[in-house]
Each structure stands twice: as C-alpha cells, then as structure tokens.
Amino acid sequence: MGRTLMIGSCEPFSGKSAFVLGIARQLLAANQEIRLGKPLATSLEFEVDYEDFSSEKPLIDDDVRFIGETLGLSEQQLIPSLAHLAPASADQRLANSDVNAGSSLDLLRERLDIPFDGINILEAAGSLHEGLVYGLSLGQLARGLNAQVILVHLWQDSCSVDALLAAKEQLGDNLVGIVLNAVNPDDVQALQSSLVPSLEALGFRVLGVMPRSPLLRSVTVGELVRRLEARILCCSERVELMVETLSIGAMSVNSAMEFFRKRRNMAVVTGADRTDIQLAALEASTQCLILTGAGEPLLQLIHRAEELEVPLLKVDHDTLSTVEVIEQAFGHVRLHEAVKASYAFRLVEEHCDLNRLFSTLGILSKSPKHC
Structure with a gap:
C-alpha cells in the first residue's frame, strides 16, 4: 500500500x-x-x-x-x-x-x-x-x-x-x-x-x-474570455498570455500613462469610447485590452493591437461587473x-x-x- x-x-x-x-x-x-x-x-x-x-x-x-x-x-x-x-x-x-x-x-x-x-x-x-x-x-x-x-x-x-x-x-x-x-x-x-x-x-x-x-495568482487571457463571455476582436492566437494585474482606464490619458508604466502584465478595462486610454494602454505592459459599454472600437485601435499582438476583447457587461469577474479570477484558477x-x-x-x-x-x- x-x-x-x-x-x-x-x-x-x-x-x-x-x-x-x-x-x-x-x-x-x-x-x-x-x-x-x-x-x-x-x-x-x-x-x-x-x-x-x-x-x-x-x-x-x-x-x-x-x-x-x-x-x-x-x-x-x-x-x-x-x-x-x-x-x-x-x-x-x-x-x-x-x-x-x-x-x-x-x-x-x-x-x-x-x-x-x-x-x-x-x-x-x-x-x-x-x-x-x-x-x-x-x-x-x-x-x-x-x-x-x-x-x-x-x-x-x-x-x-x-x-x-x-x-x-x-x-x-x-x-x-x-x-x-x-x-x-x-x-x-x-x-x-x-x-x-x-x-x-x-x-x-x-x-x-x-x-x-x-x-501563480495570474490568469490566462483565455480564461478571462471564458468567464466574461467576451468577443475576441483580434489576436485570438494569443489567449495563452498571462495576466497578473488589473487596471481600470477611467482617468485622464496623462494620468493613465503614468499609472500604466508602473504596472506589469495587465488586463486593462476601459470604455469602448475611450480611444485615448486604449491607445495608451497598448503602449504599456498590457496583456489584453477589455472594452465595455456600447459602441465598437475604431479600426485604428484594432490595427495597432494587431501590430503589438495584444488581444482585444469586447464584453457586454458594464465596467464594474467586468472588474468584479476579473478580480474573482485572480488566485482562483x-x-x-x-x-x-x-x-x-x-x-x-x-x-x-x-x-x-x-x-x-x-x-x-x-x-x-x-x-
């Protein structure tokens, strides 16, 4: 035995x-x-x-x-x-x-x-x-x-x-x-x-x-897609990327850029209408960009995300609900x-x-x- x-x-x-x-x-x-x-x-x-x-x-x-x-x-x-x-x-x-x-x-x-x-x-x-x-x-x-x-x-x-x-x-x-x-x-x-x-x-x-x-607390982009029931707008082959931190793009673009520089391996959640925040996030250590609210992103954003190989996700939830789902995922996968x-x-x-x-x-x- x-x-x-x-x-x-x-x-x-x-x-x-x-x-x-x-x-x-x-x-x-x-x-x-x-x-x-x-x-x-x-x-x-x-x-x-x-x-x-x-x-x-x-x-x-x-x-x-x-x-x-x-x-x-x-x-x-x-x-x-x-x-x-x-x-x-x-x-x-x-x-x-x-x-x-x-x-x-x-x-x-x-x-x-x-x-x-x-x-x-x-x-x-x-x-x-x-x-x-x-x-x-x-x-x-x-x-x-x-x-x-x-x-x-x-x-x-x-x-x-x-x-x-x-x-x-x-x-x-x-x-x-x-x-x-x-x-x-x-x-x-x-x-x-x-x-x-x-x-x-x-x-x-x-x-x-x-x-x-x-x-060890991190979660893959693919797991976030599953939990959020998100649409992948680009870079579907990159869902194995690991997300370690969460950032919310709800401030001015200058403040956001300063904040993003201090973070690593982020998932950034922001409104679909905040193109300035979205583009700033793509230039930082962002593993995926999650867009909430009504509307679709500009083609300019999608093209830039494709160039940088950053998955772009669209969800039907509001920002608060999206953040709650992501926070629940950290450390629970x-x-x-x-x-x-x-x-x-x-x-x-x-x-x-x-x-x-x-x-x-x-x-x-x-x-x-x-x-």
Whole structure:
C-alpha cells in the first residue's frame, strides 16, 4: 500500500496543487516512487453520469492529470477520484442518505492496497470541512488512512493562526507539518525569525514559508474570455498570455500613462469610447485590452493591437461587473500552465526546508536523478 501523505488547507485556493507539484518533483529526484490522487475531484474535463460512475472513464481530476503529465507519470501512478464535488453529486448523496465515510474509505483503501513501496500523495478538498457529505473530508481521510498531513496555509497576519489551531485540534497527531504560503515578500525574513519560533512553540512544525507570487495568482487571457463571455476582436492566437494585474482606464490619458508604466502584465478595462486610454494602454505592459459599454472600437485601435499582438476583447457587461469577474479570477484558477509549474518547482525548492520535510516523512534523501 505504501505510505500516504495528504496535502490539505484551511481554505480553498491556498496553493496546495503548486506544493504537490513541487514536493512530488523533489521526491522523484530523491528516487522515491510516488502515486498522485485527489479523492474528491473538483475539476473534470468530461461530464459525469452521477447515476452510474462505472460507465465512465476513471475520474482523474484535472489538477492530478496536469501534474502527472508535467512529471511524466504513467496512468497507473494516477489514483482515480471517488466523487466529484458538484451540486448534482451532493444531491444524490443526500437523496440516498449516503453521508458517511465508510464506503468511500473502503473503496480508497482498495485502490491503494496494491504492492507499492512508495508514497501516495493525496490532495485534500479545499477546506477542513469540505467533502464531509462524501465522507472525504481531510479529517476523515487522515484518520481512515492513518495518513500524514501537511497543511498549506494562506498567511495574512497573526490572526491567521486561529485556523491552524482549529486544524491541529481536528487532525491531532496526523498533522506533521505546515507550510505558510502567499506571505508578503517583504515580510518573509521577519516572519521566519520572529513568528516561526512561536508557531513551533505551539506544536507546529513549520516546513516552509513561501512568498506571494503574482504569477501563480495570474490568469490566462483565455480564461478571462471564458468567464466574461467576451468577443475576441483580434489576436485570438494569443489567449495563452498571462495576466497578473488589473487596471481600470477611467482617468485622464496623462494620468493613465503614468499609472500604466508602473504596472506589469495587465488586463486593462476601459470604455469602448475611450480611444485615448486604449491607445495608451497598448503602449504599456498590457496583456489584453477589455472594452465595455456600447459602441465598437475604431479600426485604428484594432490595427495597432494587431501590430503589438495584444488581444482585444469586447464584453457586454458594464465596467464594474467586468472588474468584479476579473478580480474573482485572480488566485482562483487551476495550476494548468507550464510557466506556473516551473515557478512552483522553484518556489518549493527555495522556500521549503526539504531536509526537514524528508526527515518528517521518514525518508532518507538518495542520489538525485534527472526528473
């Protein structure tokens, strides 16, 4: 069956997948055999027939598949999910009064109970309670599988420790370490020297302090097109560009130019009638230009956007609604781009204590191999 390591969090989108990707690569480099899975899938590329799972292909979560492809894992190293987090599947569980951990845990043990001398890395649901209706919450799985748990925790300030204390109370000895994530880069050193010793005194083993990354929070132009239901007016082949920041073109053109110069990899939202702002945005670090309101852009603008290869989008929403959709997207998208994967590798390698992590897992680092 091998050993089981669970990566959990106190709230969704805390950086679990990036950490799983980074630590899985380090384990492979240390000549460790691994399998990956997410017991409760949150993203699937195909529709699920909730009446009959057996008629479908194995439920491999998109994050698991992406990590597996990135690391060159075989299909046999990807552990199928037991359920899909969706209203329809939750409705079915409730209708059948099937809210317990027994059946789910038995099936998962069966899938894990094959000859395997390595580590099963399982990514838990988004929060401590998410998945209870499926019998697949972090606590249920940790106890049922006797798994070691590492929490990836979003850190804002000292009040963030409340959620960690609640997690420690729920998980008990299964909690073997925490990784603080999305820390203000200017605060990393101070936090390591002053706060980490206090957390250790409270019984937390701090395995890493990772700074906030605009890149990992970024979203592709294509994802914005999907969320905004936008029309692409030009450069449809450039939707893979990454957007890290948002700017609103609602000021004078002189003020806008000064503001745009300070930003990088922007999505600029402005009215369709503000040609002056639009042209100024195209000369800055703009990844896409999003036009709101009535009217169509001038041909001059479209031609300039084509020259600079900046996607030009038109939406039916007003500016405020458009901005709300984009802000919701930042930090709430999946880790499905190669550039993010490369950064996740570096983030874990540079900001996590790998020797302590391996020691915590009872692993002796061996001669690294190419990975």
